[in-house]
Amino acid sequence: MDAARLAATSPVDTAVSSIAAAIAKPARTRMLYSLMDGHARTGTELAIVGDVSPSTASVHLARLKSENLVKVFVQGRHRYYSLAGPSVARALERLSVLAGGPRRPFVPHTPEPLRAARSCYDHLAGAIAVSLHDHFVRSRWLESGRGNARTGAYVLTSAGTRAFATLGLDLDQARALRRRFAYACLDWSERRPHLGGALGAAFLALALSRMWLAREYDSRALTVTRIGHREFRTRFGLEF
Amino acid sequence: MDAARLAATSPVDTAVSSIAAAIAKPARTRMLYSLMDGHARTGTELAIVGDVSPSTASVHLARLKSENLVKVFVQGRHRYYSLAGPSVARALERLSVLAGGPRRPFVPHTPEPLRAARSCYDHLAGAIAVSLHDHFVRSRWLESGRGNARTGAYVLTSAGTRAFATLGLDLDQARALRRRFAYACLDWSERRPHLGGALGAAFLALALSRMWLAREYDSRALTVTRIGHREFRTRFGLEF
DNA sequence: CCCATACTTCGTTTACGGTCAAAGCATGGA
DNA sequence: TCCATGCTTTGACCGTAAACGAAGTATGGG
Structure with a gap:
């Protein structure tokens, strides 16, 4: 197989790289998976989820937003973040399968x-x-x-x-x-x-x-x- | 929602983080997606695909292997790498959907x-x-x-x-x-x-x-x- | 108008990991 | 036994980005 063909890079590749990188950090992973229950959460809540300071969380959330992994709904002083769509949830689901957590409870787990x-x-x-x-x-x-x-x-x-x-x-x-x-x-x-x-x-x-x-x-x-x-x-x- | 509950981290989260990180770098992304066609490739070929030196490719492939994203088949002096399983392909597929490349040809594209x-x-x-x-x-x-x-x-x-x-x-x-x-x-x-x-x-x-x-x-x-x-x-x- | 809350921006520090060349194995074939 | 090839390991270097606190912006409510 010739080298030129092998080395051909699709623009999708770089997009996948940056999306995967956005998911890759523990703080962001925790934020994303906490949103798998379908609930929206504020930046402050997600800072707690991610176990980082509010300022750090803000940067993380900006990144997730720029990668179109989450969407934001502004209500008053709050910014409610939720997964950008079903396709995001499906991708996270697949990744969690690879992670060996075949079944994690993706059901709402807000305390009754x-x-x-x-x-x-x-x-x-x-x-x-x-x-x-x-x-x-x-x-x-x-x-x-x-x-x-x-x-x-x-x-x-x-x-x-x-x-x-x-x-x-x-x-x-x-x-x-x-x-x-x-x-x-x-x-x-x-x-x-x-x-x-x-x-x-x-x-x-x-x-x-x-x-x-x-x-x-x-x-x-x-x-x-x-x-x-x-x-x-x-x-x-x-x-x- | 109480903080203790929000901050609870599943071990799956960290696993997802490191798997996503393994996918996240352009060189590794290219390697993985080139394997989506089902063909196995040698380390040298994948170095070309990833556009990195053989030594760098070796490190990357070791990482992908340790994350169980690829498996290796040794034949003589060659090491043939291929995706570790269908679940890996499915995860990559989902990520490429997020990347906006809804349909990339995941069919064998070895020249006829x-x-x-x-x-x-x-x-x-x-x-x-x-x-x-x-x-x-x-x-x-x-x-x-x-x-x-x-x-x-x-x-x-x-x-x-x-x-x-x-x-x-x-x-x-x-x-x-x-x-x-x-x-x-x-x-x-x-x-x-x-x-x-x-x-x-x-x-x-x-x-x-x-x-x-x-x-x-x-x-x-x-x-x-x-x-x-x-x-x-x-x-x-x-x-x- | 002023305060409180929620969030963002800025500037600095720190650390992880990607990169290559060079040297080191291991295998196959003469 | 020897060489060539394929791949890995090592060590040095450098760049990106994650982290925080402090300061700044925006919104709601009294």
């Missing part, structure tokens, strides 16, 4: 309590929050506002105003805050929206004061109380 | 003339050589000798002795050479054995002198002449 209910800043998140959000929309308490596609903004309908007032929410106080009133906040364990903004915060505050939910000692997890079970079922049709 | 017939040191190789080998064995001209499993040694049967003598081969001269008389030499484009050793060399010399085959100007490729077509078909039942 956190998946069910947790706080997201000052509002409610998790499976329950997503169900509630769906109920609010289905009941026409909330409707898409201007620029909903971009900002996720919701407006409260008259039915919604009555309903939340009946619950005991102080809507005037919520509106007085200089912050977004209601918007669709992507829930990153459920991958569907839940209710954020002043209204979401007010609802969480109400649920806590009514003892529908209780805060866990040192995490963002929330527990649904016996009362909460009953109220969520009767008032909002939630099934547990 | 070389696939058909070429010299292997001093004997005949390629598709024709494999067919001939099969004919010799099927016709009971050759039978497995002592240690065939290890050395691939063949012994000539009395039928074989008569047949080759009839062809005009000087078997005594071939036997007089201080080299292996006949053995199964792995054909790396066909991945099946062809006839090597003194007998194989004598056969090639005969075929050339009878004008069944003609050498190409500057490669190992051999051309089957019109006469060769007829003779190979009538004498050995080869189909073209």
Whole structure:
């Protein structure tokens, strides 16, 4: 076989090299595989995953992004990173096979309590929050506002105003805050929206004061109380 | 999500890191992808492929071997490297998808003339050589000798002795050479054995002198002449 | 307007590993 | 026994990039 032919280099080769190099460092490997569960994570979380400082993590994530291994979703001050697509997951899967870990659990492994209910800043998140959000929309308490596609903004309908007032929410106080009133906040364990903004915060505050939910000692997890079970079922049709 | 859980590192992660690192350098990437066609290549050939010196290639190949990405088959002074298994090919395939080369031709791309017939040191190789080998064995001209499993040694049967003598081969001269008389030499484009050793060399010399085959100007490729077509078909039942 | 949080950029240090030539084996063939 | 070939080992050199803290930027919320 002639040398010229053997030495011919495809541009794909160099691309593969740099992609493999992007995967190759332990910190980045850990970050990528932690994202295999389908959850998005913030830069700070991934710094912990990678066991490096936030600044180092930032560099790593920039690299992963430039190689199109992850995509980023900016929400407020947070940057949520997730795998760029199924093809990335498949490639990582194949590599893990070579690594002799034939079966690693690529299933979501968010702790159950956190998946069910947790706080997201000052509002409610998790499976329950997503169900509630769906109920609010289905009941026409909330409707898409201007620029909903971009900002996720919701407006409260008259039915919604009555309903939340009946619950005991102080809507005037919520509106007085200089912050977004209601918007669709992507829930990153459920991958569907839940209710954020002043209204979401007010609802969480109400649920806590009514003892529908209780805060866990040192995490963002929330527990649904016996009362909460009953109220969520009767008032909002939630099934547990 | 608590930090301890996020920071938990699986041993698979570090294995993936080092495997990815092994793939990551351009020289090694080129070597690996050149092996995707299923052909084994010698260290020297892979040095050319990787565009590095033989000594550097040796280091690279040692690394690929230690990561179980390639396996090596020693034949004489040559070390034939090939992908360690289908799982390696699959992983490389996935990576090339990420690299944006969705479809690269992972089919054998040995130049056709070389696939058909070429010299292997001093004997005949390629598709024709494999067919001939099969004919010799099927016709009971050759039978497995002592240690065939290890050395691939063949012994000539009395039928074989008569047949080759009839062809005009000087078997005594071939036997007089201080080299292996006949053995199964792995054909790396066909991945099946062809006839090597003194007998194989004598056969090639005969075929050339009878004008069944003609050498190409500057490669190992051999051309089957019109006469060769007829003779190979009538004498050995080869189909073209 | 100001603070707090999340993340990025910068500058420096450090270390890993890729590279080659030269010398050292090992094998095959004369 | 000797040489030629194929491959590996060694040793010196150099370049890339990973790491951190500190300083800078951006966003949200009071």
